[in-house]
Amino acid sequence: MVTIKDVAQKAGVTPATVSMALNGKPSISVETRRRIERIASQLGYVPSATAKTLRTSRSHTLGLIVGNLTNGFFLDIIYAVEEYASSRGYSIFICDAERSSDKVVSSMKALAARGVDGVIITLGFYPDGKLEEEVRRISSEGIKVLTLTSAAQFDGVPIVRQGETDEALALVEKVCSLGHRRIGLLSSPRDSWLNRTRVNTMRRALELNGVLDEDLVDYCEMNVDAGQKCAFDLLSRHPEITAVMCVNDQVAIGAMNAARCIGLDIPGEISITGFDGIEMSRIITPHLTTVHIPRYEMGLVGCRNIIEWIENPDARIPGETLISSTFVEGQTLGICRDAKEDKK
Amino acid sequence: MVTIKDVAQKAGVTPATVSMALNGKPSISVETRRRIERIASQLGYVPSATAKTLRTSRSHTLGLIVGNLTNGFFLDIIYAVEEYASSRGYSIFICDAERSSDKVVSSMKALAARGVDGVIITLGFYPDGKLEEEVRRISSEGIKVLTLTSAAQFDGVPIVRQGETDEALALVEKVCSLGHRRIGLLSSPRDSWLNRTRVNTMRRALELNGVLDEDLVDYCEMNVDAGQKCAFDLLSRHPEITAVMCVNDQVAIGAMNAARCIGLDIPGEISITGFDGIEMSRIITPHLTTVHIPRYEMGLVGCRNIIEWIENPDARIPGETLISSTFVEGQTLGICRDAKEDKK
């Protein structure tokens, strides 16, 4: 491996001079700089980031902790973060939280030991106290922490989150305006973040429309299989349901499968809505009506913010950044079948 | 930040002793070790991985370069690699190749500068000479390189690849055995890796069965939209086609959408096959008949092999590891409609 010494020797100068020349310090004569640059590239010299980090306590690396790597939801975030970071000369450590606060804490310890300049945390579950404690600890070591999405939120830690409340409300209004009164609600587990936020918003909106029926609310894990099973049960118990609103797209796709099993036409006999706007939602037939969460933009903005903060610790970056979601018109929403019958 | 010196001072010993104690060297008295451990954890001491790396030239980090992060195909690999690596105390740098050899080369340079112990490369496209050169360079620096999947393959570089030839042949046999004679083939672009390997295998099998018709072969990008467009064209031009075999699941899902547009029942009037066994293939209705590539196992084995190699450079790890794919019985394969008519 060729080091700064080798370059210095061959150029007939000291390592210090090479360092300054290659780092664009102005106090080096153009002539020597040229010579050093030539020799460096000739020797294939690549400065050791490790040594640089040890000396400067700046590593140009970031940690990215995602809630659960098997969930395609996080893919766009990883993509955006990696893309922007690498364009700024940063490398990304990827860590899977495996839905557990403990794993997040151990990941953060590892990242801190490796000297990352910052950590981006994006979880889909509520973190426990241990995590908050660790966030404090590494912050006090000078490591910048930023959270994406709002399940994990800490005092003084900047957050980039999706604005989705208006869209959730609008979605309910849309369903109601089509004449639906018996509306099933497939939520995530009772103590989950999304049940307490997103689904609760929908619940309140249903209530305002006078169509909330807790018997028609069910709770399931957020994957296709669970959604299918849960929707099947719900629709079997309550055949009067004409629309099912789901906590996310995976559950909604499960619900679509269930409806198909039962022989209900979508959207002729039953309407279905999702949430998130994952890739699959626009690929399946009929296309799912959903709300698209701007994951790419969130990743981009989050990464840009934390790098800005790292490189300019005095510049206060926004404590909270809201990025709007967008309604996605699919083909799973139709006029209530009862309303149609009434017309006949 | 608390360093080894702080611990040493508080324990009344030298840094060297602390280092040995914490690294489980046998030459330390149980008593001192206990004391040091206690003080270390009390002070919240976390050894600097950076300093350790500089000193030992072992970083316990790996680079993972994936062909294209937006493709869900790679998700299971990332998951497996991260999971296994972190269980062994390694952290993962994730890099997106963005379908370009140049980006891969610059990623490798960055990874090498950061002192990674190894690099896992998994690409879906043919690399150019520059990449091979860079692989040689970092190998000569002692960085271990391993490739996953076979698009990128270099002399002397261990590879973990899927065994899929038998399954591709079996798939063709299956289709033919159902009576199909007019079989469309949706391949990836002509000069792409999969066209030259996987699709070519299918092509030869079709030929052996005497049903290869180059007019029924088309080439498209490997995504749902392209697949849909291409399938629509093909089926419009050749309504006699009764089965479409696709280079991968995305294209197959596109083909399913196209068939539905045209009003063809799957599998009643047209059969469709995919390849890869991505999550979506078993979620859509009807489930796609495909071949599942064991991405998780590949990632696991690849990661295990490279770590073994790193930690024991003399132990020769297998130069080529083949992991079998599996046929996935879906609902998109049916008896040829012509055959059925004959029966009537």
Add this chain to the structure above:
DNA sequence: CTGTTAGCGCTTTCAA
């Protein structure tokens, strides 16, 4: 069993 010493590759004063 523990201390001393040297040095990994780099940057950053301070002198010259």
Add this chain to the structure above:
DNA sequence: TTGAAAGCGCTAACAG
């Protein structure tokens, strides 16, 4: 404009 020297935090010889 460049050189000399110190040191980031750690480990590995070698002494004692």
